[in-house]
Amino acid sequence: MLNEVIFYTLEKAIKRYRQFAQAGIDRRGIDITIDQWLVLNVIRDMPDVGQMDIAEQVFKDQASIARIIELLVKKGLLDRTTSLADRRKLDMKLTESGCQLIADVAPAIAQNRMQALSGLDEAVVEQLKCWLEIIFLNCSIHSSESTQQLHDEHA
């Protein structure tokens, strides 16, 4: 019965993909998690954003990002210095080995994506993205009115 529910299928697919992708990275002997890699990527592409923004990008909260950054620094993949312009902020920059790691992981990720999507052409993937986006938006309505309605409905 669970199998009939789309959200179950969704969860199933993404969880399996994550395992699969992580295995692809591990297999190459690279010591990083998908989530750490994601954060590292965001920082590389947008070095000036704060932890809140990163958190939003990768769907975690600020505290989680702080701890992942801590980890990345400990692993020597990231340099962190307090910003001169605004001493609340951090200047972050990938280290050499951080850049190297990103480069090393790239083929694993590409290969993972390829294999995961085999049999689905570009048009299908676009359609899929579009529908998932609709679900996302449907779930993003923070309406307190509809909250009330929901309550009333079963009052």
Next chain:
Amino acid sequence: MLNEVIFYTLEKAIKRYRQFAQAGIDRRGIDITIDQWLVLNVIRDMPDVGQMDIAEQVFKDQASIARIIELLVKKGLLDRTTSLADRRKLDMKLTESGCQLIADVAPAIAQNRMQALSGLDEAVVEQLKCWLEIIFLNCSIHSSESTQQLHDEHA
């Protein structure tokens, strides 16, 4: 750039749905997490399966299931006695309040699903499920041969 990746969209959609669905349950003042509810459901529908099977159904590991069951028992939603037939196993049965809770949650879940899928008709949902299933299968190939190929490719 992250936005272009299907797996990112996938993760985004499922995470947002989870928040959304949990909020729908919380809002009704029901004290259970989606994952606890899922496990409770599986046990109700298939009372005789072991923790390994439950784990597989909900994509967690056996240890997590053991702890969730522990919780459900503590919350008084589940009765657990060692099985007479096989004393390694547990006989599990929802308590009255466990059944009640499932019943109470049902409308929240239904409402959540409805709203999350609004604008997507049944055919679309079926197609979506089908494609997600393909991704799942693509990621389920535990081939050690292809592992070797992957390595060679970048040797």
Next chain:
DNA sequence: AAAATAAATATGATATATCATAATATGCAA
């Protein structure tokens, strides 16, 4: 300028997930 407010990051407490392994019970082989 002083006080109040806001912004950015860090951290304690807690919950949950996961790995490895322990503890217990069963079933099979000899």
Next chain:
DNA sequence: TTGCATATTATGATATATCATATTTATTTT
């Protein structure tokens, strides 16, 4: 029947996520 392999659940160690809040710095108000 005794011993060994297997099956089932529990648990310690560790990692990660999340909430609430603390800490530090910047900005705004008066």
